[in-house]
Every structure is written in structure tokens, then in C-alpha cells.
Amino acid sequence: MRTRTLGIAVTTALLAVSLTACGQEAKGGSRYKPADGKGGTIGLAMPTKSSERWIADGKNMAAQFKKAGYDTDLQYGDDKVENQVAQIENMITKGHRLLVVAAINGSALTDVLKRAHDAGIPVISYDRLILGTKNVNYYASFDNERVGRLQGQYLVDKLKLGKPDKNADDTRSIELFAGDPDDNNTKYFWNGAMKVLKPYFETGQLVVRSKQTRLTQATTLKWDGGTAQKRMDDLISRSYGDQRVDAVLSPYDGISIGIISALKSAGYGSKSEPLPVITGQDAELASVKSIMRGEQTQTVFKDTRKLAAQTVKMGDAVLTGKKVQVNNTKDYHNGEKTVPAFLLEPVSVDKSNTRLLVDEGYFTAGQLK
């Protein structure tokens, strides 16, 4: 009878599966691990494909690791912490030799990195510092506080505030935006900018009319432009009925785009009512074009290819037992240890030097037309 044959076949198959299961020893994927030196796979855990920069970061690193003789496993977590945790776990299971992690939430990876440590896999924290764990070997990033200082200084220069001066009678208004509260870098960007701006708040040369001057009031969940747009709408209608906003501190191009949309729908952006000075970060294509059109004023360019190259160099050194090059061993404490870091210098870009992006080969001349 056919059904009986089928039943027996299924039973046999299940038994066979159970037998193969018996053969497995508690090694936890170690059978994939090649010997020391070159080769093997590098796990790259990136936050999201919703932002151009992470796509570029991932691509650059994958290409350069490949050139250095490694395979790569590049995964994006869709900005959900649990996705990233699962992806890192799976990378450990697959027996990757090194993990490069750009954390979605810097404080939610302690457990999974403990597992990486137990499996003997070194971890490089990429761009965003991973917090609360000893199991981070190195940190590769841009000088994030400097990003904030560049933004702050640009605002000061553009508004022609000069040196902080108690007797200056000119008062300019500014509104402040910050990044995602869960991103550890947010605080560095903010602090950097505040270091420059604070003296002017004290002299009264700069004033935040909405009085929202604390970091927790200025944060933008998930770096979302739409969220920033809503907040800017509200700020304008509440605090700028008959006055002008002269400057907006924005930590990221995506946020700047939202802010500009809000300003435009409030009537800014004409000859008589020009847009305020607006900062940004990451030199995303849409925003660089916006700068060339004269909407956004500035952005901070972080050449992620250089960061990728630096990370690849570090990773290669870790795996081949060479000395790992770092340039900061005291500033980046994650709550458990001071992580040795290599920091790259960011560059301020505005209408006057967008050519730089083409010269450096970051964009082609055609892209910026």
C-alpha cells in the first residue's frame, strides 16, 4: 500500500536524521575555523540599508577585505536591535574569524559579544562605540567630537559672530537638533557642537527661542528626517511667529532634509526670506546637491572609504598577529574598558569646496550635475 510505504520512508528518514545528530560533538561550529594567518571569513554587521552611507561602508569594506585575501559576510540589521543580535550570533555559529560591528544600539550587544569572545573571535567596533562590554578589541571611527565642533564653528563663522562678546548687540536665533538617542555618537556630536556654541549662548549673541536646549529635547529617534520635519514644523509655529530663525544645527544630512522641508513650507527659501544656515553630516548625494542649489549650507564629509581601509588594515593586523595601529588610547571608555581607537579627521564641506568630493573620487562629476 502506498501510504504505508510513505510512512516507512518518513520514519527511516527521521531516524537517519537522528543518527547524524548523534554524531555531532559539542564544538559549536569550530569545524569551520581555519588556521591562523590569512584567509577565512570576516563578519560585517551593519545597521541599515536605509542610509546611503552604510551601504557604501559595507561595500567598501567587503571589497577591501576581499583584496586582502578574506571572504566577507555582510549583513544589515534593518535598524532593529534584535535582528543585529541574531545576525551576529549566526556569524559566530558560522565560525567567522573577525567581526566588524557598526552597532544599532551600542549597549545591547554585551551578551552576544561575550559569546564571540568565548568563541575566540575578535571584535572591531566600527564608527559607533559598543558600550558596557570588555569584549571589544578595537574601535575605528572618525573623530566624532570634531564633527560636532566643525558644525558649531561653521555656524559661528557663517553668522559672523566673531569672538564671544558680552557687549555685542546683535542677537541671532538658532534651533538645535541631535541624532538618535540610542546611538553613542549622538552625544559626541552634540558635545562637540556645544563646546563651540555655548559661549555665544552665555553672551546672548545666540538664542534658542524654543528654549529646547537639552540633548534629550533635541534628539531625533532613528535619525529620521520625517521626525525632524515634524519637530521643526512645531518649533516654527510655536516660537517663530514674527521672528526669523537664523541657523539650525543639524547633525545629519537626512535630518537636514526634513528641516529644510519644514522651513520651506513655512515660507523660507525665497529672495526676501532666505533659508537659515543649516549644517549636516555624511555628504550624502541628495544633500550635496542641495548645498549646490543653495538650500542646505554645509555638511561634514567623512570619507568612509578611508575608514573602511583603516578597519581592514586593523582587522588584517589582528588576524595575522601584527601590531595594530591606533592613535587614541585614552578617550573612548565604554563603561568597562578604554577601547584603543583609530580616529580619522572629518572635513567641513560647503558650496565653496564641493569640488573636493569629486577630486577625492567620492562622487563623479556627473553625479553632481
Added chain:
Amino acid sequence: MTTTTTPPRDPSSAPPPAVRSAGALLLDSMRSNMRQYGMLIALAFIVVLFQIWTDGTLLLPNNVSNLIQQNGYILILAIGMMIVIIAGHIDLSVGSLVAFVGAMSAVMMVKHDMPWVLALVLSLLIGAVAGAWQGFFIAYVGIPSFIVTLAGMLLFRGLTQIVLEGQSLAPFPDGFQNIAKGFIPEMGPYTQYHNPTLLLGLATIVFLLLREWRDRKRQLAFELDVLPTGLWAAKCVAMTAAVVAFTLTLASFHGVPVVMLIMCALLLVLGHVMRNAVVGRHVYALGGNKAAAKLSGVKDKRVTFLVFVNMGVLAALAGCVYAARLNAGTPQAGLNFELEAIAASFIGGASMSGGVGTVMGAVIGGLVLGVLNNGMSLVGIGTDYQQVIKGLVLLAAVGFDVWNKRKVGR
């Protein structure tokens, strides 16, 4: 496993037992359980597919253990959601409730150094209160569950952000973390395997076989159709083999994860309640035909209320498991979890009109999604494609059900 939950067939349409061959009997029982068998087969297919595609990584002991820990909280939610859907309702607030309870547990343990057991109990209580709040409006005030829980989704998300002030709170005490990442401790002499897990596996086999035997005896006593002895034996062997394989796999890593223990307890208790207890049967009656159930004396308001209290407690439990897993209370926790739980329930055999489905089905549905997630991540398929594929699977599963029903109903 759960044949008892399907509605009894109209006896007049069933042919007399003596005429029916074993094959027809098997086909018949398969058709009446098509959705669940179908999903079980689909699950097996997906497992085999990814086992081959990942060069055997999928079923490595440590990955099986990962798989359970990665999906524990979704499975817990799916169990609760299944019961809500059976009762003819929906709950959109669970994701936010997960975040809120996780946040509260973080505040209690991280900010106020509360002992973790107390904090866990309080967290579950918070979940019960939240569930009771929603259940009250749904059952006693009569606002549709869609609206009440939509409100709850906003409410609890906002409360989470207020409680956490937009930031993550970490770290949790070790005991609490173990809910999500712990395993039952090893004991006894050194074998190559994890001893307590072997014992649990053995107990499971004995339990399952005893139940099969008892059911068969009872069915024979009532002169019901049963599978022929040979086939029945094959089924028992197959079941045993599956449990043995699974046990040995887990036992050759760290053993049974704590989450799995929680899951099994929920499956046993809630499965039993839904199958055999009066209140469970009332949930089915209510979801199947509310008017008829009310006329037959089912206390519809109380049952609905209890269903939502149950969902609240389970969401709280999932919230604790999730927070423990990340070792942090985070404001964006639980985003879209309600949708995953709802998807798991429908893949696992729930019906939009209520009254149909089993707790086990929810777990199977959740596992289908979980294995897809894990397998695709192992292969290196991005989250963008993962979502596309999961969407198609959901559509296919429900489409298959609709098609199958139409065929049977003809």
C-alpha cells in the same frame, strides 16, 4: 498532535467504519488537519532546504540553540495572539507592551537595584494590569479590540519613551539575563552529552507515547476510527525519532535553553486549557459563533476579558525575555512584534473569522518564520529580501488554507 480541536464531522456524512480502508482514513484525517499538517510539512521542507543550503550549519547544535533563543519571545507572543484570534479579536498593542514592560523591568532592576525575581513578578503583574485595562474596554465597554489595542499601541510606546527618557538602560543582573540566554545547569557524571537534557528528552518520549497509547485505547473503546496497528507504530517511532534527534542535538551543546523550558510549560498548560478546560472551549465557542455561544450560557464578557489578561501577561513575559536577551531596556524594543505574532498565528492555522486554530499551530507558524529568518541570515540574504520572502510565505499559507477550505466545503 491536536486532532481533538477540530470540529467533529457530521456523523451522517461519514461512511460506516468497516468499509473504509486505512489509506482513506489517513487521507481523511490529513485533510481535516490539512492546515497544520501542511505547515508541519512546510516547516520540515524549509528546514531541509536551509540545512542543505547552509552546508549543514542550520542544524548544528549551537545553531539550534540559537534558533530557540532568537525566536523565544515571538513564539511566546504568538501563543497569546493565537488565543486572541481564536476568540475573534486582534491585539495590536503587544509590541509596545513588550517595550514598556522591558523598560519597567530595566527601571526596577537597573535604577532601583530591585532583586530580579521580584522585578520579574512585578513585570508580569504590570502586563496583567495592562491586559486587564484593554480587556475591560473590549469586553465590558464594547469597544472593538482593533481600536482599543491600536490605542494601547500608541499609549504603551509613549509610556516606554517617557519611562526611559529616550535612552537605553543596562545592564541587568545575571539571574535575569539567564531567562533569555541561560541553559538548565549540567549535573551528574560526565557523558558526552548534557545529562538533564537527556532526562527531559526521555520524559518527553514517555509522555508522548503514553498519551498516544491512551488516546488510541479510548478511541477504540468508543469504537472510533483508528489507524491500523502498523501505521500507528510507525507514527510512534517517527515521533520518538524526532524527539531523540532534537534532544541529542541540544544535549551536545549546552542543553535545554531556559526559554525553551518556559515555552514548553506554556505549550503544555495553555494547550491543555484550550483543549480540555471549560474556559478554553468557551473561547472556541465564542470565536466560532458569538451569538450561539451567548445563548448557550457562555459568559462572553468574562472569557474575553480573561483572554486579554492572558495576552498581557504573555506580552510581559516576552518583554522580559527580550530585554534579558539584549541585556538592555531600549525605547525601540518590540517594533512590529505584533505583526510578527499575528503572521505566525495565521501561518499556524488561525482564521480571520475566529474559532479556529491551536496553540501548537502558533508555535509551528512562529518556527516557520524563525527558521526562515535564521536560515536566510546564515545564507547571507539581507533583511530586505527576507521581508519580501516572509510576506510571500504568509500569503501562500493563508491562500492555501482558503483554497483547501473551498475544496472541502464543496
